[in-house]
Amino acid sequence: MSETRTVDRDASATNAAELPAGAPDRRQLPTRRRSAAWVGFLRRAATLIVPPAFFFVALLLLWQWYAETLGTAGAVTLPPPTRVWSVLVAQRDILWFHTQVTLQETLVGFAAALAAGLICGTLIDFSPWLRRALYPLLVTSQTIPIITLAPLLVLWFGFELLSKTLVVLLVCFFPIVVALADGLRSADPELLKLYRSFGAGRLRAFWSVRLPGALPSLFSGIRIAITYSVVGAIFGEYVGADAGLAVYMKLKQASFNTAGVIAAIIVTAALSIALYGATALVERIALPWYYAQRRTGGASR
Amino acid sequence: MIPSLRRSLVALALLAVLVPQLAGCAAQSTASPPSGNGKLDDVTLALDWTPNTNHTGIYVAMAKGWYAQHGIKLTLLPYSSSVAPETLVATNKADFAISFTESVTSARAAGQPLVSIAAVIQHNTSALISLKGAGLDTVASLNGKRYAGFGAPYEQPVIDQVLSCGGAGNPTFRNITTTLDPVEALKSKQFDFAWVYEGWEVIQAQREGLQVNVFPITDYCIPDYYSPVIISSQSFIASHSDVIKRFLAATSQGYTYAVQHPKDAADLLIKGAPAGTFDDTGLVYASQSYLSPQYQADAKCWGYQLSDKWTAYPQFMYNHQAIQDANGNPIKSPPDYAAAFTNQFLPPCS
Amino acid sequence: MAQPNIPMMPGAGEPASALATPLLDVRDVTMRFAGTNGKPVTALANVSLHVNTGEFVALVGPSGCGKSTLLSILAGLETPTAGAVALRGDPAARRLGRAGYMPQRDLLLPWRTALGNAITGLEARGTPRAEARDRARALFETFGLDGFERSYPFTLSGGMRQRVAFARTVLAARDLLLLDEPFGALDALTRAGLQRWLLDIWGQLGATCLLVTHDVEEALLLADRVYVLTARPGHVRLEQCVPLERPRRPEMLARPELVALKAELLAALVDEVAAAPGGGDA
Numbered sequence: 001m002s003e004t005r006t007v008d009r010d011a012s013a014t015n016a017a018e019l020p021a022g023a024p025d026r027r028q029l030p031t032r033r034r035s036a037a038w039v040g041f042l043r044r045a046a047t048l049i050v051p052p053a054f055f056f057v058a059l060l061l062l063w064q065w066y067a068e069t070l071g072t073a074g075a076v077t078l079p080p081p082t083r084v085w086s087v088l089v090a091q092r093d094i095l096w097f098h099t100q101v102t103l104q105e106t107l108v109g110f111a112a113a114l115a116a117g118l119i120c121g122t123l124i125d126f127s128p129w130l131r132r133a134l135y136p137l138l139v140t141s142q143t144i145p146i147i148t149l150a151p152l153l154v155l156w157f158g159f160e161l162l163s164k165t166l167v168v169l170l171v172c173f174f175p176i177v178v179a180l181a182d183g184l185r186s187a188d189p190e191l192l193k194l195y196r197s198f199g200a201g202r203l204r205a206f207w208s209v210r211l212p213g214a215l216p217s218l219f220s221g222i223r224i225a226i227t228y229s230v231v232g233a234i235f236g237e238y239v240g241a242d243a244g245l246a247v248y249m250k251l252k253q254a255s256f257n258t259a260g261v262i263a264a265i266i267v268t269a270a271l272s273i274a275l276y277g278a279t280a281l282v283e284r285i286a287l288p289w290y291y292a293q294r295r296t297g298g299a300s301r
Numbered sequence: 302m303i304p305s306l307r308r309s310l311v312a313l314a315l316l317a318v319l320v321p322q323l324a325g326c327a328a329q330s331t332a333s334p335p336s337g338n339g340k341l342d343d344v345t346l347a348l349d350w351t352p353n354t355n356h357t358g359i360y361v362a363m364a365k366g367w368y369a370q371h372g373i374k375l376t377l378l379p380y381s382s383s384v385a386p387e388t389l390v391a392t393n394k395a396d397f398a399i400s401f402t403e404s405v406t407s408a409r410a411a412g413q414p415l416v417s418i419a420a421v422i423q424h425n426t427s428a429l430i431s432l433k434g435a436g437l438d439t440v441a442s443l444n445g446k447r448y449a450g451f452g453a454p455y456e457q458p459v460i461d462q463v464l465s466c467g468g469a470g471n472p473t474f475r476n477i478t479t480t481l482d483p484v485e486a487l488k489s490k491q492f493d494f495a496w497v498y499e500g501w502e503v504i505q506a507q508r509e510g511l512q513v514n515v516f517p518i519t520d521y522c523i524p525d526y527y528s529p530v531i532i533s534s535q536s537f538i539a540s541h542s543d544v545i546k547r548f549l550a551a552t553s554q555g556y557t558y559a560v561q562h563p564k565d566a567a568d569l570l571i572k573g574a575p576a577g578t579f580d581d582t583g584l585v586y587a588s589q590s591y592l593s594p595q596y597q598a599d600a601k602c603w604g605y606q607l608s609d610k611w612t613a614y615p616q617f618m619y620n621h622q623a624i625q626d627a628n629g630n631p632i633k634s635p636p637d638y639a640a641a642f643t644n645q646f647l648p649p650c651s
Numbered sequence: 652m653a654q655p656n657i658p659m660m661p662g663a664g665e666p667a668s669a670l671a672t673p674l675l676d677v678r679d680v681t682m683r684f685a686g687t688n689g690k691p692v693t694a695l696a697n698v699s700l701h702v703n704t705g706e707f708v709a710l711v712g713p714s715g716c717g718k719s720t721l722l723s724i725l726a727g728l729e730t731p732t733a734g735a736v737a738l739r740g741d742p743a744a745r746r747l748g749r750a751g752y753m754p755q756r757d758l759l760l761p762w763r764t765a766l767g768n769a770i771t772g773l774e775a776r777g778t779p780r781a782e783a784r785d786r787a788r789a790l791f792e793t794f795g796l797d798g799f800e801r802s803y804p805f806t807l808s809g810g811m812r813q814r815v816a817f818a819r820t821v822l823a824a825r826d827l828l829l830l831d832e833p834f835g836a837l838d839a840l841t842r843a844g845l846q847r848w849l850l851d852i853w854g855q856l857g858a859t860c861l862l863v864t865h866d867v868e869e870a871l872l873l874a875d876r877v878y879v880l881t882a883r884p885g886h887v888r889l890e891q892c893v894p895l896e897r898p899r900r901p902e903m904l905a906r907p908e909l910v911a912l913k914a915e916l917l918a919a920l921v922d923e924v925a926a927a928p929g930g931g932d933a
Contacts, residue, residue: 051305058313075412075627076388087629151481158491159477191758197726198823199748200775208771212762240449240479240491247478250452255625256387256411289761289803 079259087259088266094248095267101244103271105161105233109168110226117173117221121180125210131181142174146232150239159240164233171232172225179221183214216290219283226279230272245271341374342544346531347386347395348377352574353501354588355399355421355529357566358556358596358603360573367554371547379575382480387415390534396541397533397548402526403455405641406615410624410632414535417611417642419549419604420527421556422500422595425519427528429463430503431494432487433512440467440516445474446493449486452478456496458621459523466522484509500592505584524613527606530642538643545646549604553648556596556603563593602650612638672740673701674827674859675725680734681884682720694720696884697734702827707853707860709870711916712880713924718863721885722829725861726752738826748776751824755832757816759804765815766791766800772823783822790818793855795848810841814848827859834869843901846872850899867916871895871904879916882923889919 060081067080075083088095120138124131150167157163187210195205237246245264252260284291348356359377362368368375378395380386386398387405391413399421400408408415431437437446444464450456457476464472479486483495484506497503499515506513519525531552533545559566567589571582579585597603615638618624622631679697686692694717702708712718723729725736727746738744751772759768766787773783791797794814804812813833820828834842846869853860853873864870870877871893879889891912895903903909 047305051309054306055309055312058309059316062316076408077392079627083627091629154479154481155485155489155491159479188758190754190756191760193723193728194752194754194758195771195775197728197747197750197752198772198775204775208774209760212760215762237478238480240477240481240486242475242477247452250478251454252629253385254407254451254453255629256385256408256413257625257627257629259627260629287762289805292803292805 076256076258079262083259084262084266087257088263091260091263095245095263098243098245098248098264099267099271101241102230102233102237102246102268105164105236105244106168106229106271106275108161109165109233110172110229112165113169113172113176113225113229114222116169117176117180117225120173121177121184121218122206124177124181125184125206138174138177141170146171146235150235153236154240159242163239164236164241164244167236168229168232171228171235175221175224175228176218177221179224180214180218183217184210186217187213215287219279219287223276223279223283226275227272230268230275234268340372341369342372342541342547343374343376344396344544344548345376345378345394347389347398348380349386349399349401349529350380352570352578354567354570354585354592355498355500357559357570357589357592358421358552360555360570361558361566362551362555364569364573365555365558367551368548371551373544373548373551375548387413387532390415390532390537393534393536396537396544397531399529400532401528402530402611402614403453403528403618405530405532406618406624406636407454409641410626410636412627415532416535416538416640417527417530417532417606418538418545418644418646419531419552420606420610421529421531421604422527422592423598423600424595425523425526425528426499426517426592426595427519428497428499428503428515428517429460429494430483430487430497430506430513430515433514435493437493438514440464440521441469443467443474443494444469444472447475447477447491449481449483449492449495450476450478451496454625455618455621455623458618458623459518460496462523462617462621463516463518463521467516484511487511487513500588500595501584504587504591505581508581508584508587524610524617526610526614530606531604538646542646546648549646550648553603559589560593560596560603563589566593602647604647605644605650606642608639608642611642615641671703673737674704674706674739675702675861676737676740677701677721677725678735678737680721680724680731680736682717682724682729683732693884695724695731696886698880698886700878700887700890702859702861704859705857706876707862707874709874709877710861710863710880711865711867711870711877711920712863712885713882713920714865716880716882716923717885718880719831721880722752722831722861722863726750726829728752749825749827751820751822751828753816753820753828753830753833755835757804757809757812759812759815759819761804764801764803765796765807768804768815769818769822772819776823787818787822790822794818794852808841809837810845813837813845817849817852821856821858824858827861830860830862832864833862835865842869847901849873854898867913867920868904870916871909871913872899872901877916879919879923882926888923889916891916 063078064080064082067078067083070078120134124134146167149170150163153163153166157166184206191209191213192205195209200208233244234246234249237244238250241247245268249261249264252258252264346359352360359375363375378386378389385404386395387400387408389395390398390400391408397418400415400417402417405415405417429440429443431443431446437443440463448456448460460474460476461472464474477492479492481489481492483497484502486492486495487506488511495502496518499517503513503515531549538545564586567586570589571579571585615624615636619632619635624632624636626632677698677700679699680695681693681697682695683691683693698717698721700708700710710718710721720729724731725746727748727750735742736746738746738749759765760771763771766784769787769790770778770780770783773786774780788797788800791800794817796811796814796818799807799811799815804815807815817833820830834845837845850873860873862870862873867877874893876890876892878887879891880886881888893912894908895906904913
């Protein structure tokens with residue numbers, strides 16, 4: 001696929017006067033190349049989607065066959081996918097209602113984690129003393145089992161949005177801080193030296209060079225954090241909530257409706273995947289240079 | 302062949318070979334008693350909660366050797382929050398379990414063939430409680446307040462009924478599902494009322510010095526029903542009726558003993574439970590002295606079940622769409638109330 | 652070729668005069684720092700040289716002779732262990748931010764367009780963005796970069812990126828340009844093209860330039876004067892004027908006096924390379 005947009009005019013032109021006046025706008029590919037580009041895109045999408053789709057369908061068939069061999073006794077341990085699907089369809093309104101609640105907790109908690117993570121990561125970068133002081137605390141905070149922490153949070157802060165938000169914050173905060181701190185730390189020293197030679201201060205160097213350069217790393221941290229965020233919200237709901245996917249799961253569990261539980265699990269997974277996808281999309285939009293650079297093999301050295 | 306396609310096929314082949322092997326292992330029932338194991342039949346009973354005074358008779362019978370005398374070797378399966386005891390029985394992972402009328406009714410409607418074989422306590426001892434002095438001293442005042450629930454579909458209709466029976470015109474409340482201990486939940490002031498057992502949490506609260514209002518639900522237009530009960534599965538009943546009879550004989554002995562000797566029975570419960578179960582042994586004694594008379598109450602013998610108690614409450618549940626089928630939809634026709642219980646395995650009552 | 656509307660650098664257009672105060676006067680600069688294994692390393696020992704206003708001076712030396720360290724000192728990024736650097740006759744003058752420093756790698760920010768990169772130096776000094784962009788746009792025309800203002804660096808070839816980096820350097824500079832092997836990373840063809848381009852541009856800019864290179868021919872082609880530095884610890888071994896008139900053309904290097912000069916410089920260089928302690932980083 002012809003996507004190279006590197007233009008080398010040096011060999012022919014050494015100064016402005018020798019550049020051809022009517023140089024073609026390289027953005028306009030000829031039509032034949034454009035349709036070839038589309039075919040290439042579709043083919044790439046196919047190689048990405050077909051193998052997991054194939055595997056997925058095979059797994060579903062296996063599941064259906066196995067569940068049917070279990071018979072009625074299996075209804076509560078492993079209902080067949082057809083049953084799960086019928087519950088998903090029949091209860092979609094209720095499921096959507098609970099999903100919205102969980103989604104709200106997730107997004108608010110994640111936003112809080114992002115804000116706190118950005119502040120903390122920046123502070124750690126600015127002060128080596130703070131880095132030494134905070135890093136061990138951060139690592140320790142991750143070793144406390146959420147299972148024991150979540151009930152305490154609900155006891156202290158109630159069962160409203162706040163306690164769930166705090167659980168999500170605790171879960172998401174760490175990857176963001178670490179990713180940002182590492183991204184800031186790995187700024188090119190040559191580049192920083194160049195900026196110093198401009199007479200730029202530390203603050204400007206941070207804002208113009210280190211922070212944008214740390215964005216790819218920060219986004220990796222964000223992608224990791226968002227994958228866990230929904231699970232965190234569910235944990236918080238389990239401890240105390242009047243609505244949300246965990247409450248729905250508990251209700252289904254209490255009525256021995258395993259198909260409903262599995263349906264809720266599927267919705268939870270779909271929610272996590274959607275959030276991950278949204279993050280990847282935002283990353284693509286925010287860092288077009290990063291992706292294009294990777295795709296063309298990194299023209300810059 | 303595309304490499305990724307080849308990999309998928311290999312993985313699929315592996316799955317196809319491995320899964321039936323695993324299926325074969327899982328299908329074996331852990332409950333079939335090996336006949337060659339001396340003279341004792343191995344049976345398992347799944348507990349519904351951490352050991353408490355609902356289970357005293359069983360611990361007494363184990364300690365006194367009455368199960369062994371009847372040729373039974375009993376193993377207790379501890380409570381797990383992730384698997385309901387009813388599910389364990391329905392899938393033959395346990396032979397017996399402690400359960401409740403509501404759960405049995407729900408499980409049967411969801412297609413699990415469970416049968417109640419004995420009633421542990423003759424009358425329902427559930428109550429709604431609230432802390433005194435917070436303006437929640439009458440049932441009517443609970444209207445619109447925050448309830449610490451456990452995520453069961455029957456909580457809504459029961460509490461609505463209690464509220465309207467207590468004088469609330471338009472019964473409504475905030476139903477919050479939580480894993481918190483009910484007394485802890487009330488103490489935290491995040492919740493206003495909770496559903497507890499008079500024989501345990503109420504005594505616990507009083508021992509902690511908390512002043513609580515107690516509203517037994519059967520005083521507020523809820524039909525009386527058995528809670529807890531001992532259950533087994535239809536398949537086990539069909540194949541091991543003799544074992545069940547002997548099991549219940551010993552268990553009945555245990556509960557009868559507990560009725561007559563509460564303090565002694567409490568001692569045996571404390572000794573028999575895993576170490577560290579009871580922080581406050583005083584609670585066990587206090588609870589036992591409350592509960593012991595309730596095991597048998599006004600019945601002729603321990604464990605016998607009457608059909609009206611197995612009809613009125615399930616009917617209430619059915620009328621309020623609190624019974625759901627396997628797809629999660631309320632069932633359209635009333636369940637077979639009589640098939641949910643049997644007294645045939647209880648020792649004969651004179 | 653239209654006269655470009657770019658602000659000339661201070662001192663541009665004035666003839667280089669040996670009697671006037673040099674723009675940059677380096678006296679006995681010594682640089683010592685702790686080496687990788689703890690032993691102190693002397694990178695530069697008593698380096699003395701000067702650059703007059705409007706001059707193009709080249710520094711040639713073997714790898715590891717401290718050329719880049721010297722440039723860092725001149726740019727104000729580091730302070731010499733001993734010796735003095737006088738800017739416009741004032742040894743105490745603050746050098747940081749006054750020179751346009753161009754390192755070997757273009758170091759263009761991948762998330763900014765070519766124009767955005769060019770104005771980074773001006774922005775860092777606080778110049779209003781609109782004014783900076785105007786100045787950069789004018790320069791882009793001169794540099795043959797017009798049409799590429801909105802391109803991202805990854806779409807540009809190596810040679811074009813160096814030109815953008817050069818534009819950034821020129822815009823950021825106030826007194827002089829310090830170029831650290833700017834064409835070292837490019838292929839020969841591109842390098843030759845850029846050298847010709849630089850000759851032309853320098854003619855228009857009239858800037859004071861100090862170029863560090865390991866390529867003797869490049870030094871002879873571009874510079875008015877050439878210094879040869881010794882291996883570490885570096886100091887000036889040789890200073891020669893380049894007897895070529897401007898505007899220069901590559902064919903001029905074939906003249907006999909240039910051939911002799913080149914041989915002399917190369918001999919000195921080869922001598923130093925042989926003496927260099929295993930050849931470290933510049």
